[in-house]
Amino acid sequence: MEEIRIEHLSKDFDGFTAVDDVSLAINSGELFSFLGPSGCGKTTLLRMIAGFEIPRSGKILIGNTDITDIPSYKRQVNTIFQNYSLFPHMTVYDNVAFGLRIRKTPKAEIRDRVREMLALVKMEDQASKYPDQISGGQKQRIAIARALINKPKVLLLDEPLAALDLKLRQHMLIELMNIHDAVGITFIYVTHDQGEAMSISDRVAVMNHGKIVQSGPPDDIYERPISIFSAYFIGETNLITGEVIGIEEEYVQLKCSDGKDGFFEIDSTFHFPPVIGKELTVSLRPEKIAITRSKPRVQDDINMLRGTIEDILYLGTHTQYIVRVGALKFRVFSQHKRVYFDEKALDWEESVWLFWHDTDTWLIDEIPDKVLSAKEISDDGANQYQRSVKRPMPI
Amino acid sequence: MTRENKQDWSRQNDLVKKADSRRNLASWALSAPALFWLIVFFLVPYLIVVIYSFLTPDIYDVKFEFSLDAYRQAFNSAYLNTFLQSFKLAFLTTLLCLLFGFPVAYFIARAKDKTKNALLVFIIIPFWTNLIIRIFSWRIFLAYNGVLNDVLMNIGLISQPLEIMRTDLAVMLVMVYVYLPYMILPLYSVLEKLDFTLLHAAMDLGANDVKAFFHITLPLSVEGIFAGSLLVFIPSLGAYLIPQLVGNQKTLYLGQVITYKIKNIPRNWPMASALSLTLLLFVALLLFLGYMLYKHQKSRRIA
Numbered sequence: 001m002e003e004i005r006i007e008h009l010s011k012d013f014d015g016f017t018a019v020d021d022v023s024l025a026i027n028s029g030e031l032f033s034f035l036g037p038s039g040c041g042k043t044t045l046l047r048m049i050a051g052f053e054i055p056r057s058g059k060i061l062i063g064n065t066d067i068t069d070i071p072s073y074k075r076q077v078n079t080i081f082q083n084y085s086l087f088p089h090m091t092v093y094d095n096v097a098f099g100l101r102i103r104k105t106p107k108a109e110i111r112d113r114v115r116e117m118l119a120l121v122k123m124e125d126q127a128s129k130y131p132d133q134i135s136g137g138q139k140q141r142i143a144i145a146r147a148l149i150n151k152p153k154v155l156l157l158d159e160p161l162a163a164l165d166l167k168l169r170q171h172m173l174i175e176l177m178n179i180h181d182a183v184g185i186t187f188i189y190v191t192h193d194q195g196e197a198m199s200i201s202d203r204v205a206v207m208n209h210g211k212i213v214q215s216g217p218p219d220d221i222y223e224r225p226i227s228i229f230s231a232y233f234i235g236e237t238n239l240i241t242g243e244v245i246g247i248e249e250e251y252v253q254l255k256c257s258d259g260k261d262g263f264f265e266i267d268s269t270f271h272f273p274p275v276i277g278k279e280l281t282v283s284l285r286p287e288k289i290a291i292t293r294s295k296p297r298v299q300d301d302i303n304m305l306r307g308t309i310e311d312i313l314y315l316g317t318h319t320q321y322i323v324r325v326g327a328l329k330f331r332v333f334s335q336h337k338r339v340y341f342d343e344k345a346l347d348w349e350e351s352v353w354l355f356w357h358d359t360d361t362w363l364i365d366e367i368p369d370k371v372l373s374a375k376e377i378s379d380d381g382a383n384q385y386q387r388s389v390k391r392p393m394p395i
Numbered sequence: 396m397t398r399e400n401k402q403d404w405s406r407q408n409d410l411v412k413k414a415d416s417r418r419n420l421a422s423w424a425l426s427a428p429a430l431f432w433l434i435v436f437f438l439v440p441y442l443i444v445v446i447y448s449f450l451t452p453d454i455y456d457v458k459f460e461f462s463l464d465a466y467r468q469a470f471n472s473a474y475l476n477t478f479l480q481s482f483k484l485a486f487l488t489t490l491l492c493l494l495f496g497f498p499v500a501y502f503i504a505r506a507k508d509k510t511k512n513a514l515l516v517f518i519i520i521p522f523w524t525n526l527i528i529r530i531f532s533w534r535i536f537l538a539y540n541g542v543l544n545d546v547l548m549n550i551g552l553i554s555q556p557l558e559i560m561r562t563d564l565a566v567m568l569v570m571v572y573v574y575l576p577y578m579i580l581p582l583y584s585v586l587e588k589l590d591f592t593l594l595h596a597a598m599d600l601g602a603n604d605v606k607a608f609f610h611i612t613l614p615l616s617v618e619g620i621f622a623g624s625l626l627v628f629i630p631s632l633g634a635y636l637i638p639q640l641v642g643n644q645k646t647l648y649l650g651q652v653i654t655y656k657i658k659n660i661p662r663n664w665p666m667a668s669a670l671s672l673t674l675l676l677f678v679a680l681l682l683f684l685g686y687m688l689y690k691h692q693k694s695r696r697i698a
Contacts, residue, residue, distance in 0.1 A: 052595055073598045085596040089614045098610075099600040150600060 002063025003028050004049070004154060004186060009058030010210075011044050018044040020210035021058070026188065026203075031180050033189040033197040036207035037233070042190045045207075046156050049188065050079045062153055078147035079156040083163060084139045086131040092118075092142050093127040099150040117145040120182065137168045144179060154186045161196060173200055194234050198222065206230045222285075224271070228366050231283040238284040238330050241367050242266060244274045251301075251358050254282065258326020266303050268361035281364040286331040288360035291321055293346060296355050303361065305330075305354045309346055321346065323354060330354060448668035454661045465669035474652070474670065481649040484638075485631035488570040492578035492627050493620065495571065500582035500619075501612075504589070515583070518576050526573065530640045533569050534560060537641070566642040570631060577630075578623040585619030586612075621685060629678055649674060 004026040011019040019041040026032045034042035047053040049060055051072030059068050067075055078099075086095050096117055100110045118124045121141035126134055134142070140160060147155055160176070161169045177200055180187050191197050197204050198218040205215035206229070214221055214230040225231035228239060242254030245265075252274045254266045268282060290296070296304065307330060311322035321332040332354060346352060451460040468474065503514045521529065536542045537560045544556040559565050589612065597607040635650030642648075647655075649670065656667035 050595075050599060052598075071598075071603070072595075073601050073603050077599075079596070079599045081592055081596060083590075083592070085590065085592045087593060087596070087611060098597070098602075102597075102601045102606055102610075146600065 005061040007059040010056045012056050017210050022212055028186055029184055030202045031187045033201040033204045034207055035197040035204050040207040041210040042207050046158055046190045050077055050156050051075050076153045078150055078152040080143045080147055080160045082159045084143040086139055088131050092129050095142055096145045096149055113149055117149045121145045136164050140172055157189045159191055228281055228364055236286055240282045244276050244278050247274055259328050260326045262326045267358045268363050269359050270363050272365055279367045281366055283362045283364055287333040289332045289354050289356045291332045291334055292353050295353055301358045302355050307354055309348055309350050309352055444668045447664050448672055450665045452663040452665050457664050465665040469669045469673055477649050477652050481632050485628050488574055488631045489624050489628045491571045492575050496575055496578035496582055500579045500586050503583055504586035518579055537565055561643045563646055566638050569637050569641050574627040577626040581622035582619040585616045589615055
């Protein structure tokens, strides 16, 4: 088992830079995901590892072997394609046996290994069927078996679950994890679905505009985003801009405009040296905010804000409140636990308190108007920015 | 099931039957013109041909006396040789059309949408000109002091004009030229639908370009190859115009022989009829075999 190293990899399509000087190392046996909006370059990166695209510059290494110039059919890398790409004129058995037959493996060995693979993906009894006679989930399994039978060093998965419905997707996700544990090789997984990437991966690389924005374990990316993009792309968040007005030992004080004439102060822990007077962005996850009608007890390490409920969205597992503070709008998730509060349900236009712990405010050393025009920001505060981020990135 | 239910059912059945018969009537009425056309201009003439093939030849037409002579002669060695010649021509034409047509169809299928349409128009343009005119252009092009020889002599490649016109080579050349589009179009239609990521998948699994072609592209374009081959092979078997206009008159093909039997005195219409029918049966047999092969393939997939 060897690690995969990508060094300064770039790729252009007709003047558009799809992958822009990407470097990274993937440990052997790791389940590594590339996550990003469509057009961020994740699939191009995967296709370069597979050998379907030739990079403009840079290198790809498996262990100490430079595979950049090795044609795809000689690489010890196999791919699960988005639509599985099973050969329609071959049975399930012949599909799985394809790689071995091409390499002229002895017949008896082919038979044993195909049987073993079909057992791994629980498809032993479907061997004589044709791809158009089996379901989407089954096709997915056959695609996995067809790839793994070649004993690749790396398995590449290009949005493998995108074509399945929600329940099946959740089921296959667990199965993929089990298969990964069973075979122990490196999986590289490409997806635009943050839920998939978060639940399955050892590490995730968030990509945007051909670059890796941030990489690390899923919880690291969710809890400690280093850029506005990764904070916004993974999960939901409230983004507020503020100016550093005080630095204590463990936290900084920020003065934030509410978008109208008012200001409020937020305390936040910090992970980079703050500078007085500098403008920063605060990312505040909606589920970290508590919402009550009565004023909470004042504590040192708690931030408090007063706002008005503008909208209530009942979402089953939780309710999402849109709370207006000046011209800003906060999203707050509240789970339906009645053990804490015996008050009656919150209502539209009700005045409420929002409060959260200092350590749940996360500072990002960027301000949104670096990306957006000043007008959009001033129109609707941070929320306008959120919406504009949510739009798919231009390809 | 209660009695009322049963009655209800039978009434519904009656209604369905009525609707069915009405639909049947409508479909017969709608296909009547086509049926009429086929019967009057196809079935009846063929019946006449069948009857004539069992009659006795006369110098100008036929005597109405039953005879099997025509068939007996049709299977004698001279005619068998003609059959063989025609078969060889049709086979080679099909093979060459396939060899030249496949890369062209593949190239068009993989081109960008805009280029695709332009290229398809180029394939279809020859159909805008009458076949005879196109063959005559070839005569001018290939003639002893024609365009080809002129050019070749002017650039100094040859010192003596080549004798291409009125050879078997000329026949082959023009045959391939005329029938190539009939091969390219069906091939294009299957290759256009071919999912090219399958080729990536094959290469991903260790197949180089050549292996990917033989394992994936070729088997998946079998239907196009089959359709194209039929469209080229069948008319080539009965080719008359091209051998007549550009061929030497030593190698005679079946189409020419049949025409001579009808045209030249002494006429032998029963012979011409028998040869036509033998050709027809041969083609039908080929089609039947092809169909069985196709069905076999399909049933294997379903089983």
